[in-house]
Amino acid sequence: MILNKRTIKKIAMAGSMMSASLLSGMSAHAEEGPIKIGVMLPYSGVYAGPGEAATNGLKQALKEKGNKIAGRQVEFIISDTEAKPARAPELTSAMTDKDDADFIIGPVHSGVAMGMIKSIRNKDSIMIIPNAGINAATGAFCQPNVFRTSFSSWQTAYPMGSEAVKMGYKKVVTMSWNYGFGKESLEAFQESFEDAGGEVVKKIFVPFPNTEFQSYLTEIASIKPDAVFVFFAGGGSVKFVKDYDAMGLKGKIPLIGSGFLTEGTITAQGDAAEGLMTTLHYADTLDNPKNKAFRAEYKALYDKPADIYAVQGYDAGQLIIQAVEATKGNTADKKALIKAMEGVEIDSPRGSFHFSKAHNPIQNIYLRKVENGENMVVKTAAAALNDPARGCKL
Amino acid sequence: MDMSLFLVQLLNGVQYGLLLFLIASGLTLVFGVMGILNLAHGSMYMIGAYLVYYFASATDSFLLAVIIACVIAMIIGIIIERFLIIHLYNRDHLDQVLLTVGLIFIFNAAQSFIWGNDPLGVEVPELLSSSIQLTDIVEYPVYRLFLSVLCIGIALAMYYVINNTKLGMMIRAGESNREMVENLGVDISKLFTIVFAVGVTLSALAGIVSAPIVSLVPGMGERVLISCFVVVVIGGMGSIKGAFVAALLVGIVDTFASVLLPGMSSMTIYLLMALILIFKPQGLFKS
Numbered sequence: 040m041i042l043n044k045r046t047i048k049k050i051a052m053a054g055s056m057m058s059a060s061l062l063s064g065m066s067a068h069a070e071e072g073p074i075k076i077g078v079m080l081p082y083s084g085v086y087a088g089p090g091e092a093a094t095n096g097l098k099q100a101l102k103e104k105g106n107k108i109a110g111r112q113v114e115f116i117i118s119d120t121e122a123k124p125a126r127a128p129e130l131t132s133a134m135t136d137k138d139d140a141d142f143i144i145g146p147v148h149s150g151v152a153m154g155m156i157k158s159i160r161n162k163d164s165i166m167i168i169p170n171a172g173i174n175a176a177t178g179a180f181c182q183p184n185v186f187r188t189s190f191s192s193w194q195t196a197y198p199m200g201s202e203a204v205k206m207g208y209k210k211v212v213t214m215s216w217n218y219g220f221g222k223e224s225l226e227a228f229q230e231s232f233e234d235a236g237g238e239v240v241k242k243i244f245v246p247f248p249n250t251e252f253q254s255y256l257t258e259i260a261s262i263k264p265d266a267v268f269v270f271f272a273g274g275g276s277v278k279f280v281k282d283y284d285a286m287g288l289k290g291k292i293p294l295i296g297s298g299f300l301t302e303g304t305i306t307a308q309g310d311a312a313e314g315l316m317t318t319l320h321y322a323d324t325l326d327n328p329k330n331k332a333f334r335a336e337y338k339a340l341y342d343k344p345a346d347i348y349a350v351q352g353y354d355a356g357q358l359i360i361q362a363v364e365a366t367k368g369n370t371a372d373k374k375a376l377i378k379a380m381e382g383v384e385i386d387s388p389r390g391s392f393h394f395s396k397a398h399n400p401i402q403n404i405y406l407r408k409v410e411n412g413e414n415m416v417v418k419t420a421a422a423a424l425n426d427p428a429r430g431c432k433l
Numbered sequence: 434m435d436m437s438l439f440l441v442q443l444l445n446g447v448q449y450g451l452l453l454f455l456i457a458s459g460l461t462l463v464f465g466v467m468g469i470l471n472l473a474h475g476s477m478y479m480i481g482a483y484l485v486y487y488f489a490s491a492t493d494s495f496l497l498a499v500i501i502a503c504v505i506a507m508i509i510g511i512i513i514e515r516f517l518i519i520h521l522y523n524r525d526h527l528d529q530v531l532l533t534v535g536l537i538f539i540f541n542a543a544q545s546f547i548w549g550n551d552p553l554g555v556e557v558p559e560l561l562s563s564s565i566q567l568t569d570i571v572e573y574p575v576y577r578l579f580l581s582v583l584c585i586g587i588a589l590a591m592y593y594v595i596n597n598t599k600l601g602m603m604i605r606a607g608e609s610n611r612e613m614v615e616n617l618g619v620d621i622s623k624l625f626t627i628v629f630a631v632g633v634t635l636s637a638l639a640g641i642v643s644a645p646i647v648s649l650v651p652g653m654g655e656r657v658l659i660s661c662f663v664v665v666v667i668g669g670m671g672s673i674k675g676a677f678v679a680a681l682l683v684g685i686v687d688t689f690a691s692v693l694l695p696g697m698s699s700m701t702i703y704l705l706m707a708l709i710l711i712f713k714p715q716g717l718f719k720s
Binding site for chain 2: 083084085087088091217243244245246248249250251253254255257258260261263273274275276277278281282285286287288291303304306307308309
């Protein structure tokens with residue numbers, strides 16, 4: 040082929056057109072600006088610890104990608120919920136309407152979650168819950184633009200019911216704070232415990248956040264059940280486990296519970312926690328390569344061991360990354376983005392999981408036992424457990 | 434409820450009440466003598482608990498940690514009174530509330546900055562870590578019994594100081610008529626510094642000695658503050674004797690209500706407060 044001037048000109052034109060279209064394609068993305076991730080977590084008050092850990096985990100996931108997804112920079116908009124439900128609607132509206140957040144990560148506290156869910160209905164932002172376990176969030180109040188990377192209360196307590204019967208317990212006293220998470224955990228436990236032939240002889244609800252347990256422990260001692268199932272978390276669980284031991288009940292009436300009893304609290308509980316059996320969707324000691332790599336990196340970045348809240352925050356980050364990569368950086372089409380999120384398989388430190396129709400993880404629940412100050416995995420109590428999502432029409 | 438169970442619950446109630454007294458005594462003392470409403474009282478409870486945590490692990494001696502923590506608390510009290518509260522004696526309660534609420538934020542931020550947000554625990558000192566068998570299944574931790582004895586000791590000491598010493602005389606005089614005390618040549622500003630520092634130290638001491646039986650978490654100070662106010666209001670603002678009676682009353686009522694009226698237990702102490710205020714609007718022992 041002889042190259043004459045016209046051909047060269049044509050090729051040059053085609054080339055410039057191509058590069059122009061390429062450029063315009065890129066600039067179209069650049070005009071969209073950064074991917075905005077709103078973070079609504081508590082950084083002060085009782086839940087400041089989980090809030091900080093979830094943020095660390097989230098940032099770690101995005102850092103692994105150089106804070107860029109599909110070529111777009113990631114921008115964080117951070118606000119402190121103080122774990123106060125009353126502030127949730129106002130803060131959420133600021134994120135959805137003023138800041139135009141693509142994603143909103145939050146919250147830790149279930150009361151705040153309900154406030155946020157109300158305010159995010161029919162908005163363009165997609166909410167990803169990195170902790171709050173209230174069943175209704177992916178049950179009666181489930182919504183297309185609400186996902187959860189943590190758990191439902193039901194999931195963390197249900198498997199313990201049948202396990203308790205297997206351990207030979209027939210009569211059990213259940214106890215928790217008188218609030219949503221506690222009540223839901225107790226109900227889920229009772230559901231499977233009684234289905235398996237056990238009997239809950241007494242339910243004790245302690246006003247939240249009261250930690251004066253002496254009178255209740257005295258009552259438990261007088262009932263003498265085969266075991267006690269409890270839900271407590273954070274500071275309350277430290278106090279409860281120590282009081283239970285100090286009253287001399289530990290050696291006589293076995294204590295079992297939802298895994299939050301011994302999450303982030305074992306060091307403070309000391310010897311009193313040894314031997315406790317709990318169920319949860321994660322354990323620090325989980326033996327898989329992803330968990331080891333995650334924990335090593337977290338330790339290097341933040342100079343403290345990762346906990347379950349860090350894992351859940353990290354998975355919220357992974358969810359965003361995988362979904363936005365699947366839509367090739369397009370976050371404007373929210374329907375396509377939600378569809379992408381529904382399809383991801385997340386390689387989590389807890390073992391891989393994907394989402395149910397109600398947008399809650401379908402995940403393994405592990406039976407753990409405290410040995411030498413660590414939650415050791417005894418076995419998988421329930422594999423790929425799906426929350427019943429009662430009342431969800433998705 | 435059989436007799437032995439009843440007695441154990443009564444013991445629980447008295448023990449809880451005595452601890453409440455220790456926390457509330459400083460608040461009522463400062464209010465009674467100085468007319469200062471110190472909302473940061475709960476913060477000192479928290480700071481006391483965290484200080485003893487820090488020094489117990491640093492020195493490996495609980496007793497030494499208690500002494501150091503008390504001294505630091507007293508110094509903090511003196512600083513707050515000398516540099517901040519001193520400007521508020523002639524202002525109304527609202528200004529005092531603003532200042533002391535500000536202090537709550539500062540103490541909370543300091544706690545979070547220094548010790549982080551994870552729950553912490555303090556080991557019960559070796560010597561007191563055993564338990565006494567009470568019934569066939571219930572044991573009672575010796576440390577809790579020790580706490581009760583300590584609280585009674587402090588109550589008696591306060592009673593003695595207030596009724597039988599010169600300082601106590603000035604405190605009582607200050608409670609009833611401040612200007613007169615000043616006019617009689619008492620250095621009221623020095624008296625105020627002492628009273629405030631003692632009040633703050635009592636609150637910190639309550640945090641210090643309860644550290645082994647509570648968990649150390651951010652915001653623990655605000656939680657005790659509410660029960661503390663209930664006790665002070667029932668007892669009569671400013672009355673030490675009132676605080677003692679009210680604390681025992683609240684402790685016992687709360688303990689039995691939690692067992693006998695499980696659905697209502699969180700409101701019983703407020704109900705008790707409301708009832709008492711209907712018949713005694715000034716509290717049981719208005720000074």
